[in-house]
Amino acid sequence: MATNENLPPNVIKQLAKELKNLDETPPEGIKVVVNDDDFSTIYADIEGPAGTPYENGIFRMKLLLSHDFPHSPPKGYFMTKIFHPNIATNGEICVNTLKKDWNPSLGLRHVLLVVRCLLIEPFPESALNEQAGKMLLENYEEYARLARLYTGVHALKPKPKSKTGAISESTTALNVDQTKAVPSSKVPLPAASAPLAGSTASKAPGTNSQDQNAVAVLPTEAAVGGRRRRERQRQYRRRQQRWFPPLQKVR
Template sequence: MASEMSKQDENTSVIAEFLSTEYAKCMMCDGFYGCNFGQPVCSTCHLFLFSVDINKGDGEAEVYTEKADSDDSGNEEPGAEADFYPKQEPVMKTYKSSFSCKMDKLAERIQTLTLPRERDDNVPDGLVDSLPPEVLLVVFSHLDDISLWTAGSVCSRWKEILEGETTETQWQTFIRLRWPLFQPQYKVNCWKTIYTKLLESSPCRYCLESMMLQSTPPIEENSWRHRRLRSELKTLKTDPPEGIQATPLDRHCCHWQASITGPQGSPYEGGIFLLYLQIPQSYPMRPPKVRFITKIFHPNISRHGDVGLDSIHHNWSLALTISKVLISIQSLLTDPYCAICMEPRIGGLYQHNRAEFDRIARLWTWKYAMHDFLMPMNINLKGV
C-alpha cells in the first residue's frame, strides 16, 4: 500500500513538471549540456537529435522496406520504383556538406560549453541601458519576429521602444507568416496578444524558429515526388478530411503546416492543434517528419511535440499519404495507445485515473488551443 502511494506521488511530481510553463532542465541530457532556457530540449541536444536538414537520412538506409508475401497488405506499388525515384548521388553530396556544417556547429557549441568565458572588463557597467533609442532601433531592425518579441520582454525600456515602433499590422503579418492556418474566430483588438498566446502555446521554440529558416533543396519538377505531392495537395483542398487542413510553406512543398480539430467527445474537443511537417526529398519512399507546434497533454505526444505513431516511423508504407497520416493522428487523440508511450507517466494517468487525465487534457486544450474563445471570456488559466 505504501509503495502504491509513493508511486502515485512520483507520478504526480513528474506530471507537475510536464505541466509547468517552463522546464527547469533538458528532458534529454538532464541539464548536462547546460541551460535549456525553459525549453524541453536544450540547444545542444536539439542539434544532436533534431536536425534542421530534412534530408538527413537520404544517405542512410531507407526506412521503407518492401513487405514479404506473408505480410502482404495489398497496398504494394508496382515494381517500377527505379523509374520514378531520382538518383541519390547529388543528395549524398548535399548530405555530406550539410553534415559537415552540422558537425562544425556542434564542435563550436561543445567548445563553448567546456571552456570558461573570460569577462571583458572593458565594457562599462550600464552601457546597454544607456544606449540611445536610435541605436537600439537599428539593432532591433535586424531581428526576426521571435527575437523581436523576446527583446520586448528584456526590460520595460526595450518593451516601450518596441511597442512604439512595431505596429499591429506587423504583428498580424508575423502571425500570417508563421501560423498561416490560424484563423481568428472573433475581432482581434491586439494582434501582439494573439502572437504572444501562439508563441507560448508552442512546445519548442527551436522547432518553431527553424520552421521559417530551413533551406529548400533543389527538387526535380517532374519527379515522382512532385507529382505525388501535387495530387495530395489538390485532394486536401478539394475534399479535405473533416477537421483537418494542410498547406505547404514553400513552393517545393518541403515544409508544411497542418491543423487538426479536436475530435468530438474527447477532452480535446473544440481545440485547433497546429502541426509542422517536413517532407523529405525521397518522399514517398521515406515518411514525413511530423511534430506538434501546439502544446497538448497526450501519452503519445512528447513534451517536445514529437508524435509516437508507428506509421510515420518504422511502419511506413507507400500507400500512406499526408492526409492519411493526419487522420491517424486525429484518431490517436480519441484512442491513445498506452502500451508504448512517448510520455509513460501520462499513459499511466490515462489508464489508472481517467477522470484526472481528461480534466488536465481539457484544461490544456482551453489554455493552448482555444485562445479565440477564451480571451473574450477573460478566463484565468495561469494555474493550469
C-alpha cells in the same frame, strides 16, 4: 530536410496533386496549410474530436519530408502544446504509421487521419509522454482534466469578434453630439404675432399667456344678423311714433 529544389520531380508532382485534393476535399476536422515554394514541410490544423478532452481545440501540427520521401516516412510534430501519451513534450508524434508500419503508397491524407485518430484513441503502451500514459491507465479522470486544461490554455478556438464595441462607440458618439446640441430651454422661440388693429381682447380669468397672443375672432354671421334686426326694429318704432303720435288723455 528537403526543399522543392532537391525533391525528385515525380515526388513534387505527386505532392502537388495530393495537396490540391486535400484543399478541395479536406478530411473532417483537418485543414492543410501549404507553402507552394516548399513542399518539404506540410502544416495542418486539427480540430479536437467531440467527446474527447481535446474538444473545442485547434492543434497545429507539421510533417517534415526527408529528401528520400516517400521511401522514408515523414516526421510528425505538434506545434501546439498538448497533454497526450503519444505526443512528447517537444511535440514529436509516436505512431506506428510513421515508423515501422510506413508504406510508400500511403498518402498524406492517410497520415493526417491517423494523427487525428490518436486524439480519439491514444495508445498508452507506446507512450512518449510517460506521465500522460500512466495517468491514462490508472486515473482517467485526472488525465482528462489535465488534457482539457492544456486544451483550454493552448488550443482554444478563437471566438468571433463581437460588434458590440462598435455599436457602443457609435452610441457614445451619438450621446456626445446630443449633449453639444443647444438645450431646449435656450432655443429662441418665435415672436408672438401682433394683435389686430382695433382689437380690445383682454385676458379673461383662467386663461394663460398663450390666450393673450391669440388672434381676435371675427364676428359670426349670426351676430351680424342679430344687430341688423335690432336696428330695423328701432327704425320701425321711430316711424310709428312719427306717423301715429300717441293720443292725449281726455281730462
